[in-house]
Amino acid sequence: MKKKGKLDQDHIWGYLLVSPTIIGLLVLNVYPFLQTIYLSFTNAKVFGAHKFVGMDNYVKMINSEEFLRATWNTILFCILTVPVGVLLALVVAVLLNAKIRGKVVFRAIFFLPMVVAPAAVAMVWKWMFNSEYGIVNTILHTNIDWITNPNVVIITVAIVAVWSALGYDAVLLLSGIQNISRSYYEAAGLDGCSKLQQFWYITLPMVSPTLFVVLIMRLMASLKVYDLLYMMVGEGNPALGKAQSLIYLFYRESFISGNRGYASAIVIWTVLLIGVVTLLQFLGQKKWVNYEV
């Protein structure tokens, strides 16, 4: 009896100590989220005055070509960036783990894009991809409209996105790789395994938990892509209507046109999309992620 009472007191202290975080989450995250769900069923414009309109926003959304296009663009962007990005990051991580001179310098170079402001990154790349005066077309001797051809611009932005995230992902994976005990490799070496076999049968399974985290984070970030598009494509670009992502469409509806209700429906759809993709990944992880040390 007495013991149980003490436990309860410990509970109270525990809750008290995490309460600032919990209150913060409730006020800053949970409440706005619920409010957004509610707004998506209203015709809210600006300054909060609104009427309940049921599923109207969602019906309008499903019938909008612009919305379907934005959904496809977002998915396409993920297909373009996530597999390539994560694979490249893994390769870079393995290489950075190797015994090479100036390892620290290379690590710093790969990590550098992460500490540069995304807006600055986008501006520099935009100049490099300039179709008339850009260095990319000059070096490749091509004449590609990198940022104004609606069919090319998503690829262009994907290249920049992969480049920007590469260092961060690689460093995460590198820390996973460095946690693998050397004894596995020594044993494999004695058994006559090639480097490739060592990578395939030791490194990959052992780093799979980290790889899983990186994969989830990269997918979420790609589904939410906005800043790069805003900076590189931007208003006044004829390709914008065909290249915008879901969050960009949300931004334009919400903050430029002032259709808060409709914009809320778009963002709720985006959340559902991210939720489903993440759920699928969690279900799929049993097949390939190895949690045994």
Next chain:
Amino acid sequence: MNKKLKKLILVLCMAGIITGSLAGCGSSKSGGSGSSLIFLIWDPGQKAGMEKMAQAYMEEHPEVEIEVQATGWDEYWAKLEGAAASNTMPDIFWMHSNQMFKYADNGYLADCSGIINESDYSSISAENAKGSDGKLYGVPKDKDMIALLYNKELFDAAGVSYPDDTWTWEDMEAASVQINEKTGKYGYMAFSHDQIGYWNFVYQNGGQILNEDGTKAEYTEKATADAISYYINIQNNAWCPTQAQFANTGAAELFFSGEGAMYYAGNWDFVNLCKTYPDMNGKWDVAVLPKCPNPVSGDGRAVISNSVSYATAEKGKNKEQAMDFLAFLGSEEGQKIQGESGVAIPAYNGLEETWVHTFEENGYQIHVEKLIPAFDYSVKYVNNPSRASWEPKVEQIMLDIYAGNVTVEEGIQKMQTQVTEAIEEY
């Protein structure tokens, strides 16, 4: 007991830190008898000018303290809207005509009819400071206009005489052809824009975007449609970059790197352009917009003019003090200080000279005085309460036309439908 006490103290300390830091965000100093006012603007380039005006006011009213805060354009409107909804608007702020109806018609702005005399200001500036009910919800700050910028070196190289007030669209085309042939550079660079682009052409041709009271779209009227298609078709000429090229390199960048001979720009950009491109000083100049040679009606002259207003919140805590400062900002003295800062032309009648002189004083060799007579035929910036919902759609249709997704005729028809729908929905 002792352990418990320690825990308690720890928790209290943490709670104290958190509430302390939260309170720090919201509190504003309320010092004794005087009041301190926040003056929010969206253009950091005009901060110094605004501070000078605040300084002049504070000298007369030592008990008041005014702090000028500048943010970027996007952030400004996000901030102001949130502040309006939670009744924490800054004491004084700028109001753009784009947003005037939204704030005024929802009752967020104080009625300023009592503190200024409407007839002291240019009629366009006064109109832009009004809500739908025709009352003044702001103090006119400035007035602006669009001008033709031209590169003197390219004109000289091609042997073409400089633009003047007799120029027509045909002269501009002929000059562009000549410059393109002789120098290989672009002539007139017509990029997708309403205020700085096709609106001017529409009104010069005797057309209009909306009818007089803003209740009907007029895109499909002959004069309007002809001018829009004329403007769009300019990009089919070899001497004008395409919209895709503009998305890569803007007209201003092309102009100031000597790749193009002419483009339209707003007068609010001039000081910044002079500062940003000191090497180009003396190599470019401004002229009034070329007129329409054969307008459907009118004399072929028009230029779009817009303005900004100063405003304060209807339910502001320091409303009385803020209104007094607003009256000062609208006074001849206040407007003069603004004109001398060089960035904006005062809304107050007869103070254009103060703005003109700044360029001379700073050694910027552009002849802005040539633009002042154009205010006689200036046309008020196109606006109505539903503009926020139709403007992005019209802009998108323009881009679709440029991209070749729709023909010019279909596009103009679509604009008409979209704007009509937006007006009906509002």
